[in-house]
């Protein structure tokens with residue numbers, strides 16, 4: 001007898017985001033925005049105040065699920081992205097991580113091979129558990145056709161914060177460690193690669209439909225280091241996740257990679273490539289011609305400015321990407337000063353309903 005329950009495949013096929021990542025061109029394209037849950041939304045700020053610290057919010061499933069769902073409710077995005085942070089992984093490894101108002105993240109630096117013993121690889125499962133619980137709650141409350149994106153930071157980008165103990169403009173501390181002690185730095189990357197695999201695997205088991213790997217600082221490395229610290233660990237993560245969950249597509253976001261993006265695509269095996277604001281539309285089309293879905297890349301500040309400039313650029317992007325598998329997004333995360341009404345306007349423009 002035929003099983004009338006929808007198969008996992010049917011469920012996935014109802015999600016535009018997944019179809020595009022399987023190689024289909026959709027018109028209008030699916031849209032979601034990096035950092036779509038955040039301080040530009042008054043309803044986020046209200047929950048954030050209630051939660052205590054930022055990490056408390058990440059580790060409290062009811063609240064994290066609520067802020068994950070807020071932008072989908074308000075704007076009808078085609079995907080939700082799990083509310084968490086890339087620095088949950090170092091926190092789970094036992095590094096002290098704090099988010100200081102107005103200063104960004106602060107960590108106790110792990111800056112030489114002698115500090116690696118401080119990292120507790122065995123402790124991650126317990127720390128990740130509430131994040132997986134958030135994923136399960138969100139998946140249950142989301143409309144079936146809305147994809148749920150799980151994510152992690154790529155090992156290189158997470159390492160830059162771990163080594164410097166904060167965000168840095170040039171990632172000098174991590175780059176220097178990598179040049180001076182390739183083996184020691186490689187051990188840190190291996191620890192992060194393994195923890196990231198466990199983190200993503202748990203998110204998929206809990207219900208994530210798609211994964212994104214954020215490599216925000218991929219652009220600061222020369223090609224040999226790009227291959228060693230960006231491509232190789234990402235390939236390991238993708239290969240392992242594909243072995244465990246062959247139907248879950250993965251988007252890589254090697255921000256600033258420029259012409260290295262095409263090597264990244266062929267070497268890592270990602271189904272989608274996130275393109276930053278500086279990537280020309282014709283270069284995005286060229287990537288799509290290599291058989292990968294492209295995502296991006298509206299300037300987040302044009303979304304703040306809004307108006308006729310926004311409308312013109314959205315039109316240009318849609319025209320340039322017509323006929324190729326394309327996911328509308330920003331070139332980097334949404335910024336706190338973004339007027340929510342501009343986001344609503346953007347969604348309408350992309351769906352051909354905007355004035």
Ligand code: CP3
Nearest residue numbers: 034035036037038081082083084085086104105214216333
């Ligand atoms: O996209 C989403 O809506 C999901 C949640 C998400 C957050 N951070 C929430 C967050 C995601 C996917 C991230 C990724 C992240 N976090 C990256 C990669 C993407 C990028 O932006 O390059 C990086 C580098 C981080 C590290 C991080 N987290 C920094 C540097 C900061 C401080 C800067 C800032 O905007 O304050 C954070 C904090 C953070 N992560 C906030 C949010 C909503 C703001 C903190 C708050 O609400 O007080």
